[in-house]
Amino acid sequence: MPIRTASAQWQGNLTEGSGTIRTGKGGLEGNYSFKSRFEEGEGTNPEELIGAAHAGCFSMAFSKALAEAGSPPTSVETTAKVHLDKTDAGMTVTRIELDTVGQVPGIDEAQFTKLAETAKENCPISRLLAPGAQISLTARLAS
Template identity: 50%
Template sequence: MKRNATAVWNGTIKEGSGHLTTDSKVLEKTQYSFNSRFAEGIGTNPEELMAAAHAGCFTMKLSADLTEAGFNPTSLETKATVSLDNGVITSSHLVLQASIPGIEDTQFQEIAAGAKANCPVSKAYNVDIQLEATLL
C-alpha cells in the first residue's frame, strides 16, 4: 500500500504560502504558510499533520491489540502533541482516555505501551514518544 500527498509552495518562506492535497481529497488545496507553522496563522502545518497521523495510528493499533486480547473498547480518544524546538521535531506526546469494560489498569497500561511502541507511525518517527494513558 502506498499513500501520497502533494505540496505546492509559492514565494519566499515568510511571505509565500502553499497548499497541500491528498489523494483522498481529505486535504484539498489546504493552506499552509510560515504563520500557520510558526505563529497563529490560518491553515495547517507539518507538525499538526504528524500529530494527526500519530494519534490515528496509535489509536487504531491500540484497538487492534485490545481486540486481540479479548476486550471490546467502548471509546478510545487520543490527543497527540508534536513539538518543534529550534527547527527540530523533538517529541510526540500521546494523551489517551479510554473506556474498556472488564480490563484491569495494569493490563491496559501494558497493552497501551505496546501499541505506542509498535504502531507504524511510532516506528517511523525518530523522536521521544511519551504516553499518558487513563482508563475511565
C-alpha cells in the same frame, strides 16, 4: 499494500508565501503558511499532520491490541502534541506527547496501560518517528 500519497503546493518566499497541503484522495486539505507553522497563524502545518497520523495510527494499533487481549474498546481517543524545536541541526521534531483515553469495558488500569505502551511501541508511525523523536504516552480509562 497500497502506496499512500500526499502533496503540497507553495507559492512565494518562506515568510510571506503560502500553500496547500492535500492527501492523495482528497480526504484532508489545508492551507499553510509561515505563520501557521512557526507562529500561531490560521491554517495547518506539517507537524499537525504528523500528529494526526500518529494519533490515528496509535488509536488503531491500541484498539487492535485491546481486542486481541479480549477487551474490545467502545472508543479510543488520542491527541498528539508534536514539538518542533530549534536544535543545532536546525528546526527538528524533538518529541511527541500522546494522550489517549479509552472506553474499554472489563479491563483494569494495569492491563490498559500495558497494552497502550505495547501499541505505542508497535504502531508503524511510532516506529518511524522513534529513532529521532522522544515519544511519551499518557493513557487513561474513561470514567
